[in-house]
Amino acid sequence: MSFIRASHLSRTFKSVKKKEGLKGTFELLFNPQHQEHKALDDVSFEIEAGAFVGLIGANGAGKTTLLKILSGLIPPTSGTAEVLGENPFKRSLSFRKNISLVMGQKAQLWWDLPALDAFELIRAIYEIPEKTYRDRLGMLAELLDVTKLFQTQIRRLSLGERMKMELIGALLHWPKVIFLDEPTIGLDVLAAHKLREFLRDFNSREKATIILTSHNMEDIERLCSRVMILKTGKLLYDGKPQGLTQSGERQLKITLLETPLVSDVAALTGLAPEQISLKGGEDAEELANTNHLWLTIKNDQIAHTLQKLLGRYTISDMGIQGQSLERVIQKIYESESAAGSRT
Amino acid sequence: MKVPGLQWRWAALKNGLQEDAAYRIEFLIGLISSAAVPAAIQVVLWYAIFKVGGQTEVAGMGYSDLVAYTLVSTLFTQVRGGDHDFDLQEMIRTGGLSNYLLRPVSVVEFVYLRGAGGRFFTAGICLVIGALGMSLVGMDPTRLIGAMVLAIMGNILHYQIGAVLATTAFLWEEAYSVLMVKNMLVQLLSGELLPLTLFPEKWAWIWKSTPFYLYVFGPTQYALGKWSTLELLHAMGVGGLWMLGVWLMIRITWGLGIRNYSSLGN
Incomplete structure (x- = not known):
């Protein structure tokens, strides 16, 4: 049986449109104009209990809107959602006791209090028995290595420490469904790694169903057994993360002692010209260096291509490197646009 | 025996007080300045009218009556509702409400209780200060207890009304102004600036038709012995009816408003 089910979900937001300048201000006062924005467009899927699903997409793709609908914060404009067998927007007591939403960009704990006071309040809200509370708190603190910080005011903690506290606050009631909206945003490499380890451990130990949104491909690759990609509100991809890396396609970066011609390299290696680029990388030095050769290449082509080039x-x-999340999303978007233009 | 829902309510109250205690000096300075400045202005005003201007009576009240009113009403003004209704409308506007909507608690109650801890603590301080002061001048300090109960009812009612008005934020981004207007009316009609008996008789219906007089004027009248216990009970009954009516309005307005909540900010 599906734990989470979305059927033809759409959501439109209406907002006031303001033209620039003083004239726009007066027009807004006497003749307000509205505009509509479709954040989700006919999205359907089912998720089984215990799954760890990654939800990715560019800014404004509709990821957070989807999480808000599934967690019951907002209703869909059309379509239906079902989480734990209930309509989320009804927000029944049993539903609220069994879910959790963590937003990486929003503090949910009370800033001026030490974490322990906030946890104590959460214990009372969810009516967690004292012993269970102590056991869970001890386990979560150990997994996240934050016991020493419990008596520090939340606002005095670093971003990573605060995020860990947010996670503890969100998990103390042992929710069956957890929605995580960019939990590693702004965290350093080590903190993000520890968080990921913790989430993986929690998912496998407690069999909680987790939906995670992230711009960080590492989050998705290391944690999720299933990935959904959204673009301007539409579900473009729903499947295993391996499918995202296009069956072993890699980027081969080669530095030569001379500047090659793309046509020469194509003729020599048999690669298509669009697989070859003289510009790549992200830093200024790489972009300026014309002796670099960037090849988008499949695993079984690597040996043959290198032989020819040598x-x-x-x-x-x-x-050799895998593709970045941005590149993967970009490719899927491009293929979708191409398919759209063909039809 | 375990009363359902009592645990989180008590914890929210305690937690709010802990938060206030985190800024003890700010809390105390705020308390003193909000009490001392309006009281000093009123005492100077009465001095100017009676001692400098030579008046002997204003609307049936002498100099000592008005100074007593000012000092006692200052105690109840401190207990009068805080600005947690502003917090509510801000949460609706900015999406902060999402933090509470998914918790298994009543959002309106939770926000009140987290904010009320400090007010209830203040009520205790005012009770002690008032009882000491009244004992010193030979007045009956026990009347303060009944007066304080009415003032606390006023505190709850003030927030309830604010919670209803805050729901305009679901539809209108400038709901703040609605709450500002409400607070201005409260200042004028609660009796915290002037005794409501100073209103001309033909205008008395204005303050009598709102519940705001139950916040400060009513408790002060009872504490000073101007109201009988029967009048206090009547005022409590009126307050209770208002609370029930506004509670129903909260259920309706929040039920309707939440459908327009768009959880902005993320």
Whole structure:
């Protein structure tokens, strides 16, 4: 049986449109104009109990709107959602006791109090028995390594420490469904890694169903057994994360002692010209260096391509890397646009 | 025996008080300045009218009556509702409400109780200060207890009315102004600036038709012995009916308003 079910979910937001300047201000006062924005468009899926699902997409793709609908904060404009067998927007007491929503950009604990006081209030809200509360708190604190910080005011903690406290606050009642909206945003590499380890451990130990939104591909690759990609409110992809990396496609970066011609490399290796680029990387030095060769290549093409290149050029350095999340999303978007233009 | 829902309500009250205690000096300075400044202005005003201007009576009240009113009403003004209705409308407007909507508690009650802890603590301080002061001048301090109960009812009612008005934020971004107007009316019609007996008789219906006089004027009248216990009970009955009516309005307005909540800010 599905734990979470979305059927033809759509959500439209209406907002006031204000033109620039003083004239716009007066127009707004006497003749307000409204505009509509479709944040979700006919999205359907089902999620089984205990799944760890990654929800990705560019800004404004509708990820957070979907989480808000599934957690019961807002209703859909059309379509239906069912979580734990209930309509989330009814927000029944049993529903609220069994879910949790963590928003990486929003503090949910009380800033001026030490974490322990906030947890104590959460214990009372969810009527958690004292012993169970102590056991859970001890376990979560150990997993996240924050016991020493319990008596520090939340606002005095670092971003990573605060996020860990937010997670503890969100999990103390042992929810069956957890919605995580960019939980690793702003965290340093180590803190993000620890959080990821914790989430994976919690998911496998407690069999909680987790839906995670993130811009960080590492979050998705390391944690999620299933990925959903949204673009301007539409569900573009729903499947395993391995499918995202396009069956082993990699980026091969080769540094030569000379600047090659794309046509020469294509003729030599048999690769299509669109698989070859002289510009790539992210830092200024890489972008400026014309002796770099960037090849988007499948695993089984690597040996043959290198053999051909070594026979013709002098290679001073090389490296292979997976594709970044941005690149994967971009590719899927591009293919969707291409499919759209063909139909 | 475990009373359902009592645990979180008590914890919210305690937690709010803990938060106020985190800023003890700010809390005390706020309390003293909000009491001392209006009281000083009123005492100077009465001095100017009676001692400098030579008046002997204003609307049936002498200099000592008005100074006594000012000092006692100052105690109840401190207990009068805080600004937690402003917090509510701000949460609706900015999406902060989402933090509470998914908790298994009543949002309106939770926000009140977290904010009321400090007020109830203040009520205790005012009770002690008032009882000491009244004993010193030979007045009956036990009347303060009944007066304080009415003042606390006023505190709850003040928040309830604010909670209803705050729901305009579901539809209108400038709901803040509605609450500002309500607070201005409260200042004028609660008796915290002037005794309501100073209103011309033909205008008395204005303050009598709102519940605001139950916040400060009513408790002060009872504490000073101007109202009988029967009048106090009558005022409590009126307050109770208002509370019930506004509670129903909260249920309706929140039920309707929440459908327009868009959980902005993220």
